[in-house]
Amino acid sequence: MKKAYPIILKPAKIGYVVYVPGLDISTQGKDIADAMEMARDAIGLWGITTEDLGRAIPETSLEQPRHEPDEIVTLVDIDFAAYRRANDNRSVRKNLTLPSWLNERAENAGVNFSQVLQEGLKARLNIERQS
Numbered sequence: 671m672k673k674a675y676p677i678i679l680k681p682a683k684i685g686y687v688v689y690v691p692g693l694d695i696s697t698q699g700k701d702i703a704d705a706m707e708m709a710r711d712a713i714g715l716w717g718i719t720t721e722d723l724g725r726a727i728p729e730t731s732l733e734q735p736r737h738e739p740d741e742i743v744t745l746v747d748i749d750f751a752a753y754r755r756a757n758d759n760r761s762v763r764k765n766l767t768l769p770s771w772l773n774e775r776a777e778n779a780g781v782n783f784s785q786v787l788q789e790g791l792k793a794r795l796n797i798e799r800q801s
Contacts, residue, residue: 672749673717673730677709679742688712690746691735692728702742709746714753721750 675693679686679702686705687698690713697712699705717727727750737743764787776783791797 671727671751672747673727674732674745674747675709675713675730676732676735676743677706677746678735678737679705679744680738681740686742692731706744706746710748713746713748714750714757717748717750718754718757721754 675690678689678691680689682698685698685700686702687696688705688709689696690709693713693716695712695716697705697708699708720727732745735743766787776786
């Protein structure tokens with residue numbers, strides 16, 4: 671689902687501080703384009719986290735937020751479904767424990783522990799997807 675949110679860009683010593691008033695989140699960027707991209711990323715992360723907690727993402731308010739004369743007000747669009755697809759396939763580090771003898775034999779055989787764990791989890795969870 672695509673939405674757009676107003677953001678406020680405030681000049682800083684280096685770059686811009688960004689505030690998303692409708693969601694009460696802030697970020698920053700080295701220039702206007704970077705600040706807008708950082709805002710999109712912050713909104714996307716906030717949105718998928720909100721969905722994961724079982725809450726609805728609020729509708730966009732296009733009302734002009736209050737701002738100072740030196741601040742820039744603009745809109746940032748975000749496709750939450752695309753953001754989730756792009757970020758849910760990230761690798762995460764897991765710590766695991768196994769017997770020393772098994773570790774030694776697997777290392778000597780050149781086993782890719784990460785690949786074996788992924789294959790085992792997919793088999794256990796009946797997941798066919800190969801991503």
